Amino acid sequence: MTVILVLVTFLTFIVLDYAINRRKAVHTVPLKVPQAAEAGLNDDYAAGFLTPVNVSYHPGHSWVVRERKNVVRVGADEFAAALLGKVEHIELPKPGTWVRQGQTVLSFFRDGKKTGMVSPTEGEITEINEDVLQNPALLRDDPYGKGWLISMHVPDEESTTRNLLPKSLVLDWMRDAVERLYALQPAFAGAVAADGGRPAQDLLSGLPDADWAEITSEFFLTR
Numbered sequence: 234m235t236v237i238l239v240l241v242t243f244l245t246f247i248v249l250d251y252a253i254n255r256r257k258a259v260h261t262v263p264l265k266v267p268q269a270a271e272a273g274l275n276d277d278y279a280a281g282f283l284t285p286v287n288v289s290y291h292p293g294h295s296w297v298v299r300e301r302k303n304v305v306r307v308g309a310d311e312f313a314a315a316l317l318g319k320v321e322h323i324e325l326p327k328p329g330t331w332v333r334q335g336q337t338v339l340s341f342f343r344d345g346k347k348t349g350m351v352s353p354t355e356g357e358i359t360e361i362n363e364d365v366l367q368n369p370a371l372l373r374d375d376p377y378g379k380g381w382l383i384s385m386h387v388p389d390e391e392s393t394t395r396n397l398l399p400k401s402l403v404l405d406w407m408r409d410a411v412e413r414l415y416a417l418q419p420a421f422a423g424a425v426a427a428d429g430g431r432p433a434q435d436l437l438s439g440l441p442d443a444d445w446a447e448i449t450s451e452f453f454l455t456r
Contacts, residue, residue: 279407281431283311285377289397290406291353293454295339296377297393300384304359305393308381309339309350311432312410314373316449317341317348318435323369325361325383332358332385334396337455339382341369348449353397356387373434410452417451418443 277285284290288298294313297305309317324340332338337349361383365371372380387393398406418440437443450456 279404280411282315282407282411283377284403284407286400286403288377289353289394289400290403291334291351291397292406293335293351293353294410294452295350295353297353297397299390299393303387303390305354305356305385305387306381307353307383307385309372309376310407311376312407313350313449313453314376314380315432315434315436316414316452317343317372318437318445319343320369320372323366323372323382325366326358328358328360330358332356334392335454341449343445346446348446348453349455350453351455352385354385354387354393354395355389356385356392358383359386360384414452417448 277283288296290296290310294310295307296310297307300306320341320343322342324342326332326338330338332352332355334353334355335351338352339350341348341350362371362381365380365382372382374380414436433439437445437448447456
């Protein structure tokens with residue numbers, strides 16, 4: 234009788250533990266890319282630009298994030314997307330193409346002009362974002378989400394961090410980029426702050442004299 238009572242008690246604890254853990258799992262909230270709060274911007278913003286800390290950045294304003302072992306996703310950061318603005322066409326390398334870190338492999342077209350962006354890492358293209366090719370506006374609307382550009386297989390995972398910005402310097406780097414933009418063209422200050430400290434959708438739209446290809450290539454390190 235005592236043995237049965239002990240077994241019943243033991244089984245009761247197991248059931249209770251399962252129920253508690255299951256409830257916790259159900260209420261787990263997935264991580265999301267941070268958004269600007271109504272009352273102000275959080276630590277993932279630098280000079281008004283969304284700069285998530287969970288991705289790594291190349292000095293040429295492309296980003297890379299590890300999806301799984303030896304596979305990364307690549308895109309353009311929000312600063313780059315705002316400079317590119319309303320691009321009409323995007324060209325991406327075909328799957329199977331091997332690209333080097335720092336190689337210009339992403340192309341954007343606007344008003345008959347072309348600008349490029351370098352790959353933040355080295356590897357083989359495994360997938361391209363067909364949605365952003367069909368709808369280039371995704372690049373500006375959601376640069377770290379639906380506006381991603383390519384996925385790559387990287388045999389040497391250390392190559393994903395070589396020549397990328399140290400995490401501790403990312404926010405200062407982004408602020409410096411914005412300050413350089415102001416110095417280059419003071420009128421940009423109004424465009425960046427057009428939405429309560431958030432950048433306008435298209436920084437160059439109100440500056441017809443600005444050379445889109447020249448300005449983007451300077452910041453994307455393709456000049």
